[in-house]
Amino acid sequence: MSVTLPPGIQPIGEQPERKRPASGGRPRPARLSPADILHVGSAGLRTRPLRVALSSFGIAIGIATMIAVVGISASTQAKLAHQLDALGTNLLVASPGQSLFSGDTVKLPADAAGRVSRIDGVEQVGATGSTDQTARRSEKIPAEENSGIAVQAAGPQLLTVLRAQMGSGRWLNAATARYPAVVLGDVSARRLGVVAPGEQIWIGHRSFTVIGILAPVPLAPEIERSALVGWSAAQTWLGFDGHPTSVYERSSDSTVDSVRNLIPRTLDPQAPQDVEVSDPSAALQAKAATEGAFNTLLLGLGAIALLVGGIGVANTMIISVLERRFEIGLRRALGATRGQIRIQFVTESLLLSGLGGVTGVALGAAATGIYAHSSALPWVVPSWAIGGGLGATLLIGTIAGLYPAVRAARLSPTLALHAT
Numbered sequence: 001m002s003v004t005l006p007p008g009i010q011p012i013g014e015q016p017e018r019k020r021p022a023s024g025g026r027p028r029p030a031r032l033s034p035a036d037i038l039h040v041g042s043a044g045l046r047t048r049p050l051r052v053a054l055s056s057f058g059i060a061i062g063i064a065t066m067i068a069v070v071g072i073s074a075s076t077q078a079k080l081a082h083q084l085d086a087l088g089t090n091l092l093v094a095s096p097g098q099s100l101f102s103g104d105t106v107k108l109p110a111d112a113a114g115r116v117s118r119i120d121g122v123e124q125v126g127a128t129g130s131t132d133q134t135a136r137r138s139e140k141i142p143a144e145e146n147s148g149i150a151v152q153a154a155g156p157q158l159l160t161v162l163r164a165q166m167g168s169g170r171w172l173n174a175a176t177a178r179y180p181a182v183v184l185g186d187v188s189a190r191r192l193g194v195v196a197p198g199e200q201i202w203i204g205h206r207s208f209t210v211i212g213i214l215a216p217v218p219l220a221p222e223i224e225r226s227a228l229v230g231w232s233a234a235q236t237w238l239g240f241d242g243h244p245t246s247v248y249e250r251s252s253d254s255t256v257d258s259v260r261n262l263i264p265r266t267l268d269p270q271a272p273q274d275v276e277v278s279d280p281s282a283a284l285q286a287k288a289a290t291e292g293a294f295n296t297l298l299l300g301l302g303a304i305a306l307l308v309g310g311i312g313v314a315n316t317m318i319i320s321v322l323e324r325r326f327e328i329g330l331r332r333a334l335g336a337t338r339g340q341i342r343i344q345f346v347t348e349s350l351l352l353s354g355l356g357g358v359t360g361v362a363l364g365a366a367a368t369g370i371y372a373h374s375s376a377l378p379w380v381v382p383s384w385a386i387g388g389g390l391g392a393t394l395l396i397g398t399i400a401g402l403y404p405a406v407r408a409a410r411l412s413p414t415l416a417l418h419a420t
Contacts, residue, residue, distance in 0.1 A: 059356025067364025177230025349401025
């Protein structure tokens with residue numbers, strides 16, 4: 001008797017034989033897709049948010065410190081570079097030195113500015129000359145209390161040569177240079193309590209009218225602390241002998257070195273070694289260089305904080321392995337391989353440290369922005385610092401997660417399930 005079966009149903013004993021893998025071994029485990037790896041790797045983080053926050057905090061502090069140090073340094077150097085671009089590095093200052101034979105301070109010739117202006121490559125020349133007088137707020141203040149303010153004669157071209165700006169009022173001109181008029185540096189004005197042009201101060205034995213106050217002059221801090229009067233006025237009322245004590249000159253960038261060598265011979269052909277020539281921009285360049293030395297120490301401290309954060313991540317991952325032995329045993333019993341367990345915990349470590357790294361970059365950039373805003377600096381955070389910080393967190397996350405991942409993969413499924 002024959003029985004007709006529905007399509008697709010085979011009689012007992014006639015079921016088709018299951019195909020074995022071509023290799024003849026055990027079935028291959030399914031491969032985890034990137035989405036699966038991310039899902040199982042983030043499972044431990046989603047269930048323990050407080051622990052995740054505390055563990056990633058150490059990484060965040062280290063990265064934030066390093067980003068802030070690099071960012072603040074870059075912002076400061078950007079401001080110095082901007083100042084150097086605006087003020088120029090082609091300014092030289094000639095001043096009298098000590099005589100090699102007598103040891104006395106020599107004098108520059110009265111026509112020193114004219115001599116320097118005739119050197120090939122020189123574009124602008126200005127001069128100042130020191131007097132023995134003091135600047136005081138009034139005649140009732142003793143002459144000894146001069147607040148460290150130097151009274152100097154100044155040529156009309158000095159403002160142009162220094163590329164200085166007037167904070168208020170006006171600079172000396174051909175008319176005011178013959179009368180008792182004075183221009184104060186910004187530091188001198190603060191020390192004397194002068195807030196606006198038109199006020200009177202006492203220089204030597206008579207009053208002078210303040211006609212202007214200079215804005216800060218980074219390349220000539222000595223000018224910021226001076227009271228500047230006209231050349232003729234200084235000779236008339238302050239006993240100035242007409243010999244300049246500083247000659248400021250600007251030359252083309254390509255001739256700076258040659259002009260530096262020619263100035264001493266031009267001002268004193270018989271004893272050029274008695275004339276000193278300095279580069280004011282070197283101070284700003286040295287300041288930029290010293291920033292790097294100090295930042296190295298701070299970067300070292302940030303690296304130590306980052307290392308401590310990495311140890312905290314490793315400790316968190318080890319505790320996570322101990323607490324999740326049942327989960328590990330269950331996954332192994334359901335067919336997860338040791339490699340998949342390792343990938344799970346390394347991914348979890350990378351996510352944990354990466355969270356701290358991203359938070360640290362944000363905190364460091366914010367700290368740099370706050371400092372830059374408060375100090376009137378440009379906000380600069382180098383891209384290499386951000387990339388390096390994130391790369392360091394991933395490296396630390398990988399290293400911190402390796403041992404816990406290997407330890408988790410070695411757990412026996414039977415013992416892990418039995419222990420729970």
